[in-house]
Amino acid sequence: MTTPAAVMIEARGVEKWYPNGFHALRGVDLTVHQGEVVVIMGPSGSGKSTFLRTFNALEDFQQGSIEVDGIPLSDDLRQIDAVRREVGMVFQQFNLFPHLSVLDNLTLAPVLVRKLPKQAVQRRALELLDRVGIAEQAHKYPGQLSGGQQQRVAIARSLCMEPRVMLFDEPTSALDPEMVQEVLEVMQGLAQDGMTMVVVTHEVRFARQVAHRVVLMDGGMVVEIAPPEQFFSNPQHERSKQFLRQIG
Amino acid sequence: MTSRSAAPPWWRNRRYLPWLVQGVVALAVGVVVAFLLSNLLLNLTARGLLLSWSWLGQPAGFDLAESILPFDASLPYWRALLAGLVNTLRVVIAGLVGATVLGTLIGTASFSSNGLLRGLARVYVEVIRNIPLLLQLIFWYFVVFLALPNGTDAIQLPGLVLAKSGLFLGDPQLVNGVWQAPLRFSVEFGALLTGLVVYTAAFNAEVVRGGIASVPKGQWEAASSLGFAPLVTLRRIVLPQALRVIVPGLNSQYISLAKNSSLAVACGFTDLYSVSETTLNQTGRAVEVMLILLGSYLVIDLVISALMNGLNGLVQLKER
């Protein structure tokens, strides 16, 4: 290996069947290095979200192996907890806790899981909210915010746990068009700060500008992995060309 | 997962932990149940009351105040219990119909253009729902129904007599100081039925109100712009749509009505529970009588649920 950076996520031959027999992942391999931004694209039902969710054990898998920051994901609950502490996740539907204020959304996990003192966590949470540009909303409830603001809070909430990797599961799909940009900007800022990120998205512009590599998935398999410039201008596989035509 | 460094210990293994938890729970429940059952067996054996059903065939030795099935004291216990069950079913079925009609009337009255009617509907619901049913039943029986006049003073209409002993239909005759007629409803039945209908109607009214409120306002507006009168709109346009919300809500109210009918003991009506209690007192067969009682109500509940689910299917289909 010539790559200077350490391996952050190592997935080998991951196979997943749903209880109803559907073969969702068919031997997927992927290596993500520290500081790298990987964008996963693909048509709906291609298994890209499922694959992403195996990284923090929201989905289990039957064969293959995944290591995150050197911790193997196994049936060991302690290791699963350890991985979840290392991995932040941002969902399509934000999934903010509507009964807690924005600030409490951020401080809940660090206080309960990391057992950090509340004062310190609050200070850090306010810094993070400032970083995503919504410090003045700290005492509001999620229901009082716009979609874009909510997704930025969700990002800040994950960051508050000081993760080593951030996973984004279609973070802009549920947003009104005018709010997409503010979220992408925050993500871009994160990437520039050197955060390791795996992003499932359809945002071609984001992939072009930010991603180090683009992964195309289809039918539960990885079709192509390539740097964005190569992927978008000169895809190697017929399936990739077809996909790029479809998303225009 | 195939490649793992070492198998994790069982207490934090994602694959085994769920089974472990279930095993512990099952074991705990099993131990408690076994403990109770062994005690039951032990105690029943000690008192010579081991589970047996032969007593059902012995003559009951007591009479029933009213029964559709012919019954007298020489008939066996199972006939007495059956007569009680039939009486329960009689009051449940009549109660379902009555509570539905009254509940629908009151539920729709809360959408009346008449403010007084609206207010009264609200007051009815709020008053009735917050007073215990048992209290209401006792009130209906002892304060209202037993205040009816008797004998020659009874309320007499052509073909109908309402007396302290009941409602008599179809050419009632006063024989030896007692009213007699082909068709007769006792005041006990009347009090129980009235209490159940009045009480359940308050809950049904809320279900109906919620159902009507769930129909978009646009439906009313569209209908009235087509020139429908309000009552026609309600019956032809709104209620059919509201049914999809109303029917599931009524299901649980109907089941409570069936179960509440067991409060018949408070007003002297010989329902299944009342007969069971007498049977228990005379045979001492506590466990068997309880099993019969619980089983019967469970079956009644299941039948109501099944019927309502069928109705629900019909209502939902109409939507398409």
Place this chain on the structure above:
Amino acid sequence: MPPRFTFAIPLIAALALVGCAGDGGGIQSQKMAAIKGRGILNCGVDGRLPGFSFVGADGRYSGLDVDICKATAAALLGDPAKVTYRDLSSTERFAALGSGEVDLLSRNTTMTLSRDAPGGNALAFAPTTFFDGQAVLVPVSSGIKSLKDVAGKPICVETGTATELNLADRMRVLNAAYTPLKFQSGDQTYAAYLQGRCVAVTSDRSQLAAKRTGFPKPSEHILLADVLSKEPLNPATINADPAWADAVRWVVYSLIQAEEMGITAANIDAKLVEAKANKNLAQLRRFLGVEGDLGKQLGLPADFVVKTVKAVGNYGEVFERNVGQGSPLKLERGVNQQWLKGGLMYSPPFL
């Protein structure tokens, strides 16, 4: 070996303690030891039957059944007030006695073979405190003279007793149809009768008489002459503790014997002085515990009779105060008169 001794010491100590327990010396009664230990007698009563056990507006129990509890507490604990009353329904009374929830059941319970037999309810009955029988009460205005006239009409019955069975049996003998209206509790039964729902109400004669006193116009209701059953009402304990059953039995007898000997709550002190002074009154001296060890043989204090009579008076006083002429019930003594006056109340000798 030393280990064996260490085992033996607590055993010996326990035996010694058991040996010391109870004033009766050799009397072995777990029940009596338990009652003395807690200092309170748990007594199961009806609680809603005027004359027998009833709670006044002041929250205190009174009645014939209650007086038996008081007399027993006085005999065993020396204080008639040391009683906790438990209201028991007719269905739960035997379970309450069997499970030890109450020590003594004094709740107008009819003695029958199956209740007494070890293979039945396995109760131990004390002597009858009231000879009763099922009767029928009707309004005078109804013109009903005998049970036959009730044919075709509704009768109010309280469920949960043998009353229903007795009624059904008798009506079948008379070949008369009727409508039995059953109610769960006595108060409902009489309310329905008074409101005219039934032309008759059936229950124990004593109960009917008791309830009649509370009617707005008692004289407008009469008890029919028909007697549907024999109902001797007895206090009861469990079979398993014969010593305790004996104690209760003789507490009841002491009240009957006191009446026969003319001892009352008022003159008991005088009688005691008289007995102590005159050695020739041997019968009285034994009865009041001045000589002999009758009390001790039962595991009771020697002067338990003095205590019971002081607490509630003799049987005649108990009767008159609770159900007789001194009470609203105004029941005649009838068969409940002492045997010397032609009744059934008879105490075996205190010898």
Place this chain on the structure above:
Amino acid sequence: MAPAPPATLRPGPWQWLRRELFGSRLDGLISIALLGFLLAAALGLAKWAIFQAQWTVISANSTLFAVGRYPLEQQWRLWLLTTLLALATGLSWGLLRALPRSGSSGPPPILWPRNDRWAAAILVLLALWRPLALQLTLAIQLRWWAITALLLLARWAAGRWGQALPPLVRRLIPLIWPLLYLVGMVLISGGLGLVQVAPSDWGGLLLTLLMATFAILLCFPLGVLLALGRRSTLPLLRWGSLLYIEFIRGAPLITLLFLGQNILGFLLPGGLAPDRVWRAAWVLTFFAAAYVAEAVRSGLAAVPAGQLEAARSLGLSMPFALIHVVLPQAMRVALPATVGQFITLLQDTTLLSLIGLLDLLGTARTVMANPAFLGRNAEVYLVLAVLFWCCCAALGLGSRALETRLNPNLAPSR
């Protein structure tokens, strides 16, 4: 919410009456018929209440109705408990008003808003009228007045200086309620140096409220556990909970109470079965738990699956995720149905009278069996009905107030 009509268009009272009652000819007829009916009913009721009813049955037995046969010489304990309850109520009431909800800084709280003035006025009226109506002795009247005064004083003081309390104390204040419950149990039943008062001596309103609160407090956690079991992915837990819930919901309460009284003795080794009052309390608890479970289940179903996933991916363990994320949201949805079950439970305590316990209705029945008060059914039932109505309606009102207070979407924004 529909926008309120402009103020200028708001009709005067007469116009309003005319529109509401005589909008059309049919409405007019209905109104006249209803008015006539109401008038006749009111007149009849008034005539009965004033001329025929004999209220001595209530006043003569007021102690019996209130506490049953609780020993006279021990009743000071109940007075002490009432006083403590009044203090705690006043304190909590005042603090609720004085302290704004966390995270919001709305307008400064008013010491006595209009609602509170109404509530206080009703309290004062009740305290003045009730002892007189019941013809209580002067000593007892004075006690009631003192307790009411104490309540209002505590309310005023807490409202006045509540904000000045240090946050730690403020956070500890809700704890006085569970503490008070324990103290209350000791005061009622005895122990810790107090004379024991057996459960069979508790009665009337005391027993009714005790049974209801006991069952409500215990059936709630039990119901939540059952609801979680019912929605668990573990088949055994799911089926077990389902079986329990459906069995209980399929049986009438009276049969279960009967089972508790008559069959529990067979199920336990001799002498282990608890006192029959507690037996009934446990039956009520287990009964209500099944219904609460169904209410909570509907609440759980309303929480999106993503909430649990988000909590888990933040590293929260399953219990933490349930307690801090899922249940608070589920309970908010399930609150009206759950309180509805509590109201039903309170009403169901009347069934205790059918198994011979002396709850409020059971006491009423013994009172009416007393020859002196025979035939005074209507008076007693009416008073009972009013009492139950007030308790149930208060629970309903409280639930609605809590609902608005908990709804984050109604929280004031800056």
